[in-house]
Every structure is written in C-alpha cells, then in structure tokens.
Amino acid sequence: MRSTTILSTALATGAFLVPFGSPTVAAALPDRAVAAITPGTNGPIVFRSSRDGNMEIYRMNADGGGAARLTNNAASDYGPSYSPDGRRVVFTSTRDGDTAIFTMNADGTGQTRLTSTSNNFSPSWSPDGQQIVFTGFRDGNHEIFRIDADGTDEVRLTDNTAFDFTPNFSPDGQQITFASSRDGNYEIYRMNTDGTAPVRLTTNAASDTDPAFSPNGQQITFTSLRDGNSEIYRMNTDGTGQTRLTTNPTIDLQSSYSPNGAHIIFTSVRDGNFEVYRMNADGTGQLRLTTNAADDTDANWGPAYTECQGRAATITGTALDDALVGTPGPDVIAGLGGNDTLQGLEGADVICGGPGLDTVTYADHEAPVTANLTGGTGDDGSIEDGPSGSRDSIGKDVEFLTGGNGDDDLTGNSAYNSLRGGPGDDRLAGGGTGDYLAGGSGDDILQGGDGDDGLQGDSGDDSVSGGEGDDDLYGVSGDDTLFGGEGDDLLLGGTGGDVMVGGEGVDQASYASSAGGVVASIGAGTGDDGNASDGPAGERDTIRASVENLQGSSFKDTLTGSAGDNFIDGGTGADTMLGLAGTDLLIATDGVKDIKIDCGGDNDHPAQRDAIDPSAASCTGA
Numbered sequence: 001m002r003s004t005t006i007l008s009t010a011l012a013t014g015a016f017l018v019p020f021g022s023p024t025v026a027a028a029l030p031d032r033a034v035a036a037i038t039p040g041t042n043g044p045i046v047f048r049s050s051r052d053g054n055m056e057i058y059r060m061n062a063d064g065g066g067a068a069r070l071t072n073n074a075a076s077d078y079g080p081s082y083s084p085d086g087r088r089v090v091f092t093s094t095r096d097g098d099t100a101i102f103t104m105n106a107d108g109t110g111q112t113r114l115t116s117t118s119n120n121f122s123p124s125w126s127p128d129g130q131q132i133v134f135t136g137f138r139d140g141n142h143e144i145f146r147i148d149a150d151g152t153d154e155v156r157l158t159d160n161t162a163f164d165f166t167p168n169f170s171p172d173g174q175q176i177t178f179a180s181s182r183d184g185n186y187e188i189y190r191m192n193t194d195g196t197a198p199v200r201l202t203t204n205a206a207s208d209t210d211p212a213f214s215p216n217g218q219q220i221t222f223t224s225l226r227d228g229n230s231e232i233y234r235m236n237t238d239g240t241g242q243t244r245l246t247t248n249p250t251i252d253l254q255s256s257y258s259p260n261g262a263h264i265i266f267t268s269v270r271d272g273n274f275e276v277y278r279m280n281a282d283g284t285g286q287l288r289l290t291t292n293a294a295d296d297t298d299a300n301w302g303p304a305y306t307e308c309q310g311r312a313a314t315i316t317g318t319a320l321d322d323a324l325v326g327t328p329g330p331d332v333i334a335g336l337g338g339n340d341t342l343q344g345l346e347g348a349d350v351i352c353g354g355p356g357l358d359t360v361t362y363a364d365h366e367a368p369v370t371a372n373l374t375g376g377t378g379d380d381g382s383i384e385d386g387p388s389g390s391r392d393s394i395g396k397d398v399e400f401l402t403g404g405n406g407d408d409d410l411t412g413n414s415a416y417n418s419l420r421g422g423p424g425d426d427r428l429a430g431g432g433t434g435d436y437l438a439g440g441s442g443d444d445i446l447q448g449g450d451g452d453d454g455l456q457g458d459s460g461d462d463s464v465s466g467g468e469g470d471d472d473l474y475g476v477s478g479d480d481t482l483f484g485g486e487g488d489d490l491l492l493g494g495t496g497g498d499v500m501v502g503g504e505g506v507d508q509a510s511y512a513s514s515a516g517g518v519v520a521s522i523g524a525g526t527g528d529d530g531n532a533s534d535g536p537a538g539e540r541d542t543i544r545a546s547v548e549n550l551q552g553s554s555f556k557d558t559l560t561g562s563a564g565d566n567f568i569d570g571g572t573g574a575d576t577m578l579g580l581a582g583t584d585l586l587i588a589t590d591g592v593k594d595i596k597i598d599c600g601g602d603n604d605h606p607a608q609r610d611a612i613d614p615s616a617a618s619c620t621g622a
Helices: 004-013 023-027
Strands: 042-049 056-060 077-082 088-093 100-105 120-125 131-137 142-148 164-169 175-180 187-192 208-213 219-224 231-236 252-257 263-268 275-280 296-303 323-325 332-334 341-343 350-352 359-361 370-372 400-402 409-411 418-420 427-429 436-438 445-447 454-456 463-465 472-474 481-483 490-492 499-501 508-510 519-521 549-551 558-560 567-569 576-578 585-588 596-598
Touching: 042 077, 056 077, 077 120, 088 120, 100 120, 100 131, 120 164, 131 164, 142 164, 164 208, 175 208, 187 208, 208 252, 219 252, 231 252, 231 263, 252 296, 263 296, 275 296, 409 418, 418 427, 454 463
Parallel strands: 077 296, 323 341, 332 350, 341 359, 359 400, 370 409, 400 418, 409 427, 418 436, 427 445, 436 454, 445 463, 454 472, 463 481, 472 490, 481 499, 490 508, 508 549, 519 558, 549 567, 558 576, 567 585, 576 596
Antiparallel strands: 042 056, 042 296, 077 088, 088 100, 120 131, 131 142, 164 175, 175 187, 208 219, 219 231, 252 263, 263 275
C-alpha cells in the first residue's frame, strides 16, 4: 500500500515522474488519469482508492456521490480509463504477480487480461475504441506501446534509452501525446500514432508530465514542477499558451478533461491526503469530490452512455451546437441537441443527429459520395469509407448534407433538408418538405421534389428542377436549364445562356439581380433574352412560353409578354413594357419615367404607373 509520506517526498524531488519497471514500485505510484477522448455528455468517474485496504477501482457520480467498487482482489488495481463509448474500462493490475493491462465492463464484470508480458501500465483508449496505448518496461527503460483492444497486434512506438510514458490519444486519433526524458529531463511530446515525427512541446529545467488532450483537441493539460511544487497547467497543442491552473503549496497532479470539455478532474493533497477534485477548464471553481481517510487518485471522467442506431456512441455531442469529427476508422457519432456538424472522415461510420438541425459533411472526401438522409444502412459515403454496403449509415434525424470533391449523389428525406454539392458534377434530390439545394461548381442536376424549394445551381451548366410546390430556382452562372414544374415558380437564370421553362402554375422569369439592362420576351425566340452577361447575341437566355410573368432589372429594360396573360414588372429604370395579347398587368411604379407602356390587344388590367410615365391607353377593360 502506498504511503502518503513516501509519495510526497517523491513528488517534492520529482522522483514520482519516473515510473520504474518493478511491479511493486509501479503499483505504489499513482498512475495518471487518461483524458476522456470522447467529446460529449459527462458520465460517471472511475478512480483508484485504497479505502478498503488495498488499491481497487471504483466508480462514482460526477458530483462525487454513489461510489461503487468495481474490482475486488488482494492485488493492486489502478490507472482506470473509460472507453470512448463508456461501456468498458481499461486498467492496470498486479493480480497475476506482475503488472499487466486489463479491461472490464463498466459495471466491473468481464475482467480480462490483455498484455502477456509484465511491467505494463498507464493505458489509454484510441478515440474509436479499437486500440489501447500504454507504457511498457521491456529493455530496461519505459517505452510507448500500442495494442488492439482485444489484446492482439502489440506494436512498439518509441525506442530510445530514455523514459517514454503516460501516452494519450488526440480526439481525432491522429496524434499521441506523452512524457519523455529523452532531452535530459521530463517534457511533454507529441507524435504520430505510428510513433513517427515526435515534437517537443514543453521546454524548461523542471519536469512536465501527465499530458492529456482536451475533447476538442485544441489544448493539453499536464503536471509541472516548474514553480517548485506539482501544479496543473494547460497549453495549446503546439506548446504555446502555457498557463498555470492550480496554485497552492501542496501537490496537484493527474489532470484530465471532462467529456464535454468544461471541467478538469485532478488529484490533490491539499486537504491532507490524496483526493479527487474537479475544477472549471480555466482553473476556477475547484471542488473536492472524494472525502475519506484513504487515498483516492487516478480519476478518469467517462462519457454518458448514448446509443445511435442501436449502437453505443463513441463520439457524442452536447445540448449545444457541436462540431464533431471522427477518426480514420469506424466511429459511432451522436450529435444530441443543438445544430451540429458531423464529419466521420474515413471508415464505416454510424451517424445520428438528434434534436436541432444537424449536418453531415463529406468535405474531406475526394471519391464520389452517395449519401441519403432516409436512414440507409451501410450505403452512405464513398470507397474511402469501405466497400459498397459496408460504408456509413446516416440516421433520419440528420437534416443537412454536404458532399465532397467528387461527383456526388445526395438525397434528402421528408424533413426540411439543405443539400450542398461540391466541385464535381453532382446530383441533389430533395424530399417531401421545402428544401434548399446548392450544386456548387460543376455541372449539377438539382431536383426539388415536393414542397416549396430553393434551388441554386451555382457555377457550371446545371439542370435545376423545382418539382411540386412554389419553388425558387437560381442558375447563378453557366448555361443552365431551369424547370419550374408544378406550382408558382420563380426562375432566375443568372449569368450565362439559360433556358427557363415554367410548367404548371403561374411562373415568373426574373432579372432582378442582373447587373445591366435586359431585353427579354416570353416564348418569342431562342437565345435572344437577357444581356451581354448571358452571352453573345443569339446565345443568351431562352424564356419558354410556359412562363407567364416577367420581372426586369434595375436598369433600362425592354420586356415583352406572350399571347397569354402576363404580369410584367419593369423594376427601376426607364423601361419599355409590351404586353401583347392576353389579359396583362404592367407595373411601372418605380419613380422613373419609362419609355413605353403598352398592354397590346385584348382586355387588360389598368397599368400601375407613375404620373411621369407615358400614358397606357391600351391597358383598360379587364
């Protein structure tokens, strides 16, 4: 059993920073608590305690209540760490006569040894729950090792004559932070998950140890002796912004973040013996969680158990607006409340949104993406996520979808959806409610479906179809074809030679956003509508006869209707408006004197014009 006096002496001299290879000595040292690598909702806390005579693993609520013992044997169990989904715990035990890595269920059942060799400790999970990193004593010094969560495929990551220990994965699974004495004293380092490209983050004459990433991957908390005693510090992941969080004459160590990143949990002897404390991420609000005559250390804050499509979530959000990014492997991502942005990266991911308007993005994908929001199973994503049928599964509670850099096929569901393509030639199809679709660059196909949709082709030669409902179609740039479909649709071609087709309902072609005056006629010809921004004469816009209404620009326009009933609004500028046959209504109330207002034959509505406008004698009788 560890003595507080012995440990305090070791801390004062910095000796606690060297995890010696002997099982007895290693068991007598308080192992660090590994940071919760899953951002999200706070769950229970696991910790090591000697309250029942020897070192065992316990679990308690986030407020320190409800403590329950998880391990029960005559040996020492310590250094627990929750898995990303909160269902398992990895820890160190001397129960077999040596120091080995074990796992168990979160309720203490199913305790299983992982490592076959001795002198292994300080384990930490990868953010996808597939691997565990730990410190091992093999060749007379401590090195970092990685092993699969089932105990297979052990790999050595560091190899030098110094001590490397207390590894911790970054939330994106791309980096491992650890402590090392390779440069003469103990400092914090960062390396790739295969052990390459180590980078030193701290540089001072004292010892810095016990690093742990924040859930958002932007900061690292650690222990330092730079101020004469052991205190908790925080820094950015590049080593800048090193800030002291605790200030007292006793010992503070073993810090790690809560799953939501709002708090830091740590060990302190400020009240006479080692106890578990909690503070805000900025060091304020320090609160004691355990209170007994024994020592409580090695605390790790786990996530609340959350299911997504029947599976345990490995990455969870909060009730706020979160940006959750997965790992290169398979993830189970649950956004929970708020308007979340969810990005699985590579691997077969399971993704759920929750309340709020949530977005799944494939912005990192180069290969063509096929994804739908109707609740498919294993058919979302691209070859980067796995073979067909074994890819991502996006839940029905996701509303927004963003494609990647390839030729994507994105489909909405019955809710309000926002679908955005990318640089490729994309196909976007809305669902049963009014949706917003944006093609991005490339030659895209946009299909609005039911409801009142907003469709934007963006650059490229796009085909934009409104479908049912009163839709707004905007080609933006390129030679686009706009099909209004059913309902009363608004057609804005933008620049380029566009074709505007109305369909059922009363449809309007609009040049309200044009940068210059236009000449436009409904159903009169091919390629003769618009202005120079739409192309050379004969290669401009074409307004089909299925369009009924016409809106001009803010400049001098010539607008001509068809043989049907037309509504023509000149906008601002000195316009010429010609209704031709049919029952027409011409609008010229812009305060600018127009050139001509002529409704043409048949009985028309009286023109709405300014006093300074020319007479509109033909606009009577309707």
